[in-house]
Amino acid sequence: MKENSSFISNASCAGKVLYTVSAGKDMTKLEIKERTGLSMTTVISSVDGLVKRGLVTFREVKGERGGKMRSVINVHPERRVYGVSYKSGVLTGVAVDLKGEIREILAEEPPEEISPACVVQSVLRALREKAPPPSAVALALNCEGREGVLKGIEEQYGVPTISLTNTEAVACLALWRGFSGPIAALGIGARVKCAVIGRDRRAFEIGVLPSPSLVTGDGSYGDALSATVVEETLRSSRYHGKVLLEGGRVSEIRDIADYSRALASTLSSLSENVRLLLAPARILLFGEYLSEAFFARVKEGTKGDLVYYHPEKEDFAQGSALCALREILLS
Numbered sequence: 001m002k003e004n005s006s007f008i009s010n011a012s013c014a015g016k017v018l019y020t021v022s023a024g025k026d027m028t029k030l031e032i033k034e035r036t037g038l039s040m041t042t043v044i045s046s047v048d049g050l051v052k053r054g055l056v057t058f059r060e061v062k063g064e065r066g067g068k069m070r071s072v073i074n075v076h077p078e079r080r081v082y083g084v085s086y087k088s089g090v091l092t093g094v095a096v097d098l099k100g101e102i103r104e105i106l107a108e109e110p111p112e113e114i115s116p117a118c119v120v121q122s123v124l125r126a127l128r129e130k131a132p133p134p135s136a137v138a139l140a141l142n143c144e145g146r147e148g149v150l151k152g153i154e155e156q157y158g159v160p161t162i163s164l165t166n167t168e169a170v171a172c173l174a175l176w177r178g179f180s181g182p183i184a185a186l187g188i189g190a191r192v193k194c195a196v197i198g199r200d201r202r203a204f205e206i207g208v209l210p211s212p213s214l215v216t217g218d219g220s221y222g223d224a225l226s227a228t229v230v231e232e233t234l235r236s237s238r239y240h241g242k243v244l245l246e247g248g249r250v251s252e253i254r255d256i257a258d259y260s261r262a263l264a265s266t267l268s269s270l271s272e273n274v275r276l277l278l279a280p281a282r283i284l285l286f287g288e289y290l291s292e293a294f295f296a297r298v299k300e301g302t303k304g305d306l307v308y309y310h311p312e313k314e315d316f317a318q319g320s321a322l323c324a325l326r327e328i329l330l331s
Helices: 013-022 029-036 040-052 120-130 146-157 166-176 221-225 227-235 256-278 292-300 313-329
Strands: 056-061 070-075 080-087 090-096 102-108 134-140 161-164 183-187 191-197 201-208 243-246 249-252 282-286 306-308
Touching: 013 029, 013 040, 013 070, 029 040, 029 070, 040 056, 080 120, 080 166, 080 313, 090 120, 090 313, 102 120, 102 313, 120 134, 120 146, 134 146, 134 166, 134 313, 146 161, 161 313, 166 183, 166 191, 166 201, 166 282, 166 313, 183 256, 191 256, 201 256, 256 282, 256 292, 292 306
Parallel strands: 080 134, 134 161, 183 282, 282 306
Antiparallel strands: 056 070, 080 090, 090 102, 183 191, 191 201, 243 249
């Protein structure tokens, strides 16, 4: 785990101690005191509580030169936090250790006729066969039946659970990887979702992108967000001369590249609104079809620190687990 004060901005004293121990190895109480700024009394009581919860280990070892015994503290190597996410038709489950690193991972593709919520339990069972039992579980799953699944997980494993969005998972992962907080992540699809993680965790929808069917009969958001597909569409003459409602007025879109520019302008405006209203230290943009070329056009219309992010499927699951680690074990 990387040391990032933003990741533990809402942590309790015990949470700060756990986070500090996870960033080191064979730490002494004095080292923990120096790194956290907590009093020795608070460090001692926090370590005792974490030992009782089975989150850290405490043992006596001989000094390097054979002197008196000294105590060393480490995170428990067999503790795990599970994260499960659903992205691009695949359920991905990971088990991360208390350092935030992925130790076990698996993926399952639910049949089209079955809701992803119905497959979560089988993913967790398979993960449990490979990994130690979870201390907490996080589920990034946007579909019906999610709450029932969460309740079942909590009852079966006897551990706290949280529900979140993939956008929140991305923001938390970026925070853990060293970005200064608060982090705002914008997930780009038919609807633009925003998640802000600082002292607390918030997620909401901030806009809807105009339908690409107004431009091409068989178009998709991938057509407008991918420079390669834009060029292919123009070469193959698939443009159908549609119109677009923009700024409260109906305007003609000359070609799909023109439409793509309109989308870039829309996202620039949404990003600027997020910057002005929420004042994040960094704004991340990600999406399945979001290309670097399209992102560059979005960035031209903004003033803040905008970052192009391209997470993999396991990143969403890891970010989910890190959210649980931060919200449950460090709070």
